[in-house]
Amino acid sequence: MATSPGRIRxxxxxxxxxxxxxxxxxxVSFDLPAGSCLVVVGPSxxxxxxxxxxxxxxxxxxxxxxxxGTLTVEGMAGMVFQDPASxxxxxxxxxxxxxxxxxxxxxxxxxxxxxxxxxxDAGLPGLERRRSQRLSGGQQQRLALAGVLAPRPRILVLDxxxxxxxxxxxxxxxxRLGGLLDMKSATVLLVEHRVEAAWPLADLVLALDRDGTPxxxxxxGDVLARSGERMAAAGIWLPTETVAAVSGPRITAPDRSAxxxxxxxxLRFGYERDVPVIRDVSVxxxxxxxxxxxxxxxxxxSTLGRLLVGLLRPDRGQVHLAGHDPSRLKPAELAxxxxxxxxxxxxxxxxxxxxxxxxxxxxxxxxxxxxxxMDRLDLPLAxxxxxxxxxxxxxxxxxxxxxxxxxxxxxVLVLDxxxFGQDRHGYEGLLRILRDxxxxxxxxxxxxxxxxxxxxxxxxxxxxxxxxxxTG
Amino acid sequence: xxxxxxxxxxxxxxxxxxxxxxxxLTISIVWLVGLATTVSVGPPLAxxxxxxxxxxxxxxxxxxxxxxxxxxxxxxxIGLATFTTLFGAANGDPSAATIAQVxxxxxxxxxxxxxxxxxxxxxxxxAVGAVFALTTDSTRLVDxxxxxxxxxxxxxxxxxxxxxxxxxxxxxxxxxxxxxxxxGFRGDWHPRLLVSLLVLAIRHGDRMAxxxxxxxxxxxxxxxxxxxxWGWLDLVVAFGAVVTLVLALATR
Numbered sequence: 118m119a120t121s122p123g124r125i126r127x128x129x130x131x132x133x134x135x136x137x138x139x140x141x142x143x144x145v146s147f148d149l150p151a152g153s154c155l156v157v158v159g160p161s162x163x164x165x166x167x168x169x170x171x172x173x174x175x176x177x178x179x180x181x182x183x184x185x186g187t188l189t190v191e192g193m194a195g196m197v198f199q200d201p202a203s204x205x206x207x208x209x210x211x212x213x214x215x216x217x218x219x220x221x222x223x224x225x226x227x228x229x230x231x232x233x234x235x236x237x238d239a240g241l242p243g244l245e246r247r248r249s250q251r252l253s254g255g256q257q258q259r260l261a262l263a264g265v266l267a268p269r270p271r272i273l274v275l276d277x278x279x280x281x282x283x284x285x286x287x288x289x290x291x292x293r294l295g296g297l298l299d300m301k302s303a304t305v306l307l308v309e310h311r312v313e314a315a316w317p318l319a320d321l322v323l324a325l326d327r328d329g330t331p332x333x334x335x336x337x338g339d340v341l342a343r344s345g346e347r348m349a350a351a352g353i354w355l356p357t358e359t360v361a362a363v364s365g366p367r368i369t370a371p372d373r374s375a376x377x378x379x380x381x382x383x384l385r386f387g388y389e390r391d392v393p394v395i396r397d398v399s400v401x402x403x404x405x406x407x408x409x410x411x412x413x414x415x416x417x418x419s420t421l422g423r424l425l426v427g428l429l430r431p432d433r434g435q436v437h438l439a440g441h442d443p444s445r446l447k448p449a450e451l452a453x454x455x456x457x458x459x460x461x462x463x464x465x466x467x468x469x470x471x472x473x474x475x476x477x478x479x480x481x482x483x484x485x486x487x488x489x490x491m492d493r494l495d496l497p498l499a500x501x502x503x504x505x506x507x508x509x510x511x512x513x514x515x516x517x518x519x520x521x522x523x524x525x526x527x528x529v530l531v532l533d534x535x536x537f538g539q540d541r542h543g544y545e546g547l548l549r550i551l552r553d554x555x556x557x558x559x560x561x562x563x564x565x566x567x568x569x570x571x572x573x574x575x576x577x578x579x580x581x582x583x584x585x586x587x588t589g
Numbered sequence: 590x591x592x593x594x595x596x597x598x599x600x601x602x603x604x605x606x607x608x609x610x611x612x613x614l615t616i617s618i619v620w621l622v623g624l625a626t627t628v629s630v631g632p633p634l635a636x637x638x639x640x641x642x643x644x645x646x647x648x649x650x651x652x653x654x655x656x657x658x659x660x661x662x663x664x665x666x667i668g669l670a671t672f673t674t675l676f677g678a679a680n681g682d683p684s685a686a687t688i689a690q691v692x693x694x695x696x697x698x699x700x701x702x703x704x705x706x707x708x709x710x711x712x713x714x715x716a717v718g719a720v721f722a723l724t725t726d727s728t729r730l731v732d733x734x735x736x737x738x739x740x741x742x743x744x745x746x747x748x749x750x751x752x753x754x755x756x757x758x759x760x761x762x763x764x765x766x767x768x769x770x771x772x773g774f775r776g777d778w779h780p781r782l783l784v785s786l787l788v789l790a791i792r793h794g795d796r797m798a799x800x801x802x803x804x805x806x807x808x809x810x811x812x813x814x815x816x817x818x819w820g821w822l823d824l825v826v827a828f829g830a831v832v833t834l835v836l837a838l839a840t841r
């Protein structure tokens with residue numbers, strides 16, 4: 118019953134979205150033997166995701182556009198996307214795995230044996246009747262993979278499947294992917310920023326430049342030796358890099374004895390009654406301090422961040438932000454004191470163009486800062502100002518959400534996963550700005566899975582797990 | 590993260606839980622149509638009582654959950670019944686007999702009857718809805734609509750996926766409001782929120798549609814992992830429902 122993996126060949130392949138001003142990617146050629154793994158890397162906006170969609174047979178078709186060159190994909194392809202919540206179709210775990218089988222008309226008896234097998238392979242046995250929304254992010258993503266693998270596709274396409282996961286969740290996912298490749302059960306195309314986990318799996322690496330032009334394709338070692346410099350210049354993370362390679366001035370150590378600007382005292386909070394997300398958290402953050410909130414998905418990092426700047430009101434306990442209860446401050450005063458960068462950039466957008474989005478509600482002296490800030494964030498107003506905030510690449514949307522908060526120069530800035538999906542240029546730009554702000558006295562609180570950022574910011578770590586402080 | 594309350598396995602495996610959701614839906618509609626044919630108090634009261642009894646026995650709905658689900662309903666029932674009684678047009682009719690005087694309000698027998706009749710009707714509708722919701726798994730409902738009701742699959746499973754996205758909606762709205770507040774805008778409500786919410790919903794829908802098509806949805810005839818067939822239980826429940834309705838309509 119096992120199927121053999123299929124071969125993928127691309128010859129001068131390119132794709133233009135109907136709405137695009139240039140091809141998403143072009144002149145891509147590679148020959149991926151059955152059962153091997155191609156890792157696609159490139160800076161944000163280089164067409165990696167579009168290439169993944171093309172190999173999965175979803176572009177064109179789902180999204181109109183024009184293909185150039187040829188692409189031969191041997192056999193059925195399955196695709197895993199970045200966001201677990203927008204790819205799980207059914208309410209319950211077992212129905213999710215069965216969904217793809219039903220679509221292909223599998224017989225009920227065959228499904229009854231295949232579904233538990235798929236769940237066991239994914240490390241989710243015994244969760245058949247569970248609502249998939251109740252699973253952790255890592256479990257959801259393994260469930261998505263199980264659903265895609267159930268009909269035994271010969272090709273598996275993954276577009277940044279671990280971007281939303283905490284380090285443990287990502288490691289487990291990659292372990293599972295490595296197992297699949299060892300068994301040669303599918304040919305894999307993987308788009309991934311987490312190079313340290315993805316490169317060891319690669320038989321071939323394809324590097325794309327900013328404009329969708331291929332930089333190089335070949336065995337990982339060869340590509341690195343031949344084109345490492347060009348890739349680094351394009352903003353691609355390389356597996357050989359260490360944290361020290363990130364340039365920039367060292368930030369000055371914060372003065373921990375400075376008066377606290379944020380004090381949280383015995384906070385308790387839940388979105389539903391009897392389901393606390395924050396159980397009993399007390400923290401004190403000094404003026405100008407840099408703090409990293411770390412911990413697993415669903416542990417309460419984002420919720421705590423929102424409580425600290427008064428976007429949520431605690432059920433019990435108190436928050437003091439520069440001497441005020443932030444949840445009772447007038448919005449105009451709150452905006453002067455605090456900034457917040459939301460985890461999903463799009464979920465915080467309120468305007469029709471990029472320029473309007475950044476300029477929304479600004480004082481004249483704040484508005485004067487706009488052009489320079491946008492240049493530093495690589496979103497120059499001349500070319501981005503008139504575009505819709507919803508029509509940006511993932512990395513661009515993230516930088517816009519940063520601009521919205523940074524333009525006000527608040528005393529306390531809370532950032533929720535500011536680096537995810539960022540290429541190296543985006544990361545370095547962000548880091549430089551955060552360092553400048555910190556040197557100028559801004560207090561930074563970052564909820565993040567990105568340990569590199571924690572080290573580069575030299576931040577105090579506060580670990581939150583299941584609503585409790587693990588260390589303080 | 591807000592997630593719909595889970596139904597206990599006891600509820601789902603109870604006789605009402607195993608009854609075809611399509612049949613339960615049909616019974617609910619037939620009962621409500623039947624209620625519309627009468628203005629008296631007896632039939633809705635009888636149906637409400639039978640429904641609650643059925644929910645507790647053959648539905649095995651835990652009393653606590655049931656009471657919680659019905660609580661807003663009782664308030665609405667009492668509120669509307671009181672309102673109708675106090676402000677009923679019949680109170681202004683000088684020929685109608687006064688049966689009570691509450692402060693400035695003169696209450697006539699006709700107004701009281703209308704109030705009680707309306708209250709019982711709301712109670713019946715609410716009880717039927719609550720028992721349906723508390724014994725029916727949404728996935729099973731959609732399976733039943735598709736397999737037994739021949740509702741188009743694209744519509745039915747699309748609706749199920751949309752239903753699953755409802756909690757996401759309220760989260761998006763909360764985040765958008767916070768995004769306004771942190772940028773210095775006062776007020777809980779602004780038309781712009783609706784635009785942003787719509788954009789987010791459409792984008793989520795697009796992504797979901799691509800994910801569904803990526804898994805071969807709509808590529809050919811589907812099979813069913815969970816086959817739903819008509820059974821004896823359905824026949825018994827249908828028979829019971831018809832008898833109950835006839836008897837209820839016979840009360841006066």
